[in-house]
Amino acid sequence: MRKFILKRLLQVVVILFLILTILFVLFRLAPGDPVSRLVDPNLTPEEADHLIEQMGLKEPIWTQYLMYLKNFASGEFGYSFHYGEPVAKVIWERLPNTVMLFTTAVILAALVGISWGKIAAWKKGRFQDILLTIASLVTHTLFLPWLALLLVWVFAYHMEWFPITGMISDEIWLDPSSGFFGKLVDVAHHMVLPLATLFLIHFGSYLLVMRSSMLETLKEDYILLARAKGLSERAIRNQHAAPNAWLPVVTSVGLSLAFSINGGALTETVFSWPGIGREMVFAVSNNDYPLAQASFLLIAAVVLMANLVVDVLYAYLDPRIRY
DSSP states (O other), rough: OOHHHHHHHHHHHHHHHHHHHHHHHHHHHHSSSSSHHOOOOOHHHHHHHHHHTTTTSSSSSHHHHHHHHHHHTTTOOOOOOOOSHHHHHHHHHHHHHHHHHHHHHHHHHHHHHHHHHHHHHHHTSSSSHHHHHHHHHHHSOOOOOHHHHHHHIIIIIIISOOSSSSOHHHHHHTTTTSHHHHHHHHHHHHHHHHHHHHHHHHHHHHHHHHHHHHHHHTSSHHHHHHHHTTOOOIIIIIIHHHHHHHHHHHEEEEEEHHHHGGGGGHHHHHHHHHHHHHHHHHHHHHOHHHHHHHHHHHHHHHHHHHHHHHHHHHHHHHHOOOO
């Protein structure tokens, strides 16, 4: 296992270097440039030229690339062209918002999907199985922006139960008498609709994966042996079948948690949730190279490490797997 982990870590380093290079090239091949967006037309040519030089865009491409690698190696990602602040500061300010929303959604969807997937497999062909399978297929195939806008239109615009966009209410957060609990409730209130959107989109995939894996597990000989020993159906399902059907679900949940770091650009954009996903869309559309590169690199690093963690978990969850 130790050799396997070291080998995979070396692969992660090599792949990250390739991703670094590809990101650098792609953003500079993209149409448009940050200069035309950032340089104030009222500036004199000398002032504009000085600003461009400060951004490092007058240097040769190879010099920019070497500086880019140097900044990454030292844990720095340069300064955002738009915000004029260190990229790391911009990312770390928004990362907790993304992690809070998407990790909560993935965990809730996984818990519900796995539980209902066990029931659907156990009740194969019956009413519960048909109902759960249809519900998961419908929600899993919904177009996310359409679902998000539908929830906003019904529950925020017409019923006015929830805020339409944003993460906080200014009047509550600027009021000294609100207190910590009042602010927490306000964030949770804003979080309901984006959380519901992500839950409905994700839980179906976990349910279907768990159902399929459970159906294969129920064909194993040890399930027949458990029944022959007189164990209850509940014990067979929860203690023997379900734990051995978790492997594909572990992969799905692990990668979902990893990809959740990108903030689901569409979800955060629709709900104006101040997270990494919305910033990534903004950075790409405004050619903010440092911010966009760091955002994509963060996603790549987390996904690569999640793959490694899932592979290691496989060996612990299933003793038959050895590397």
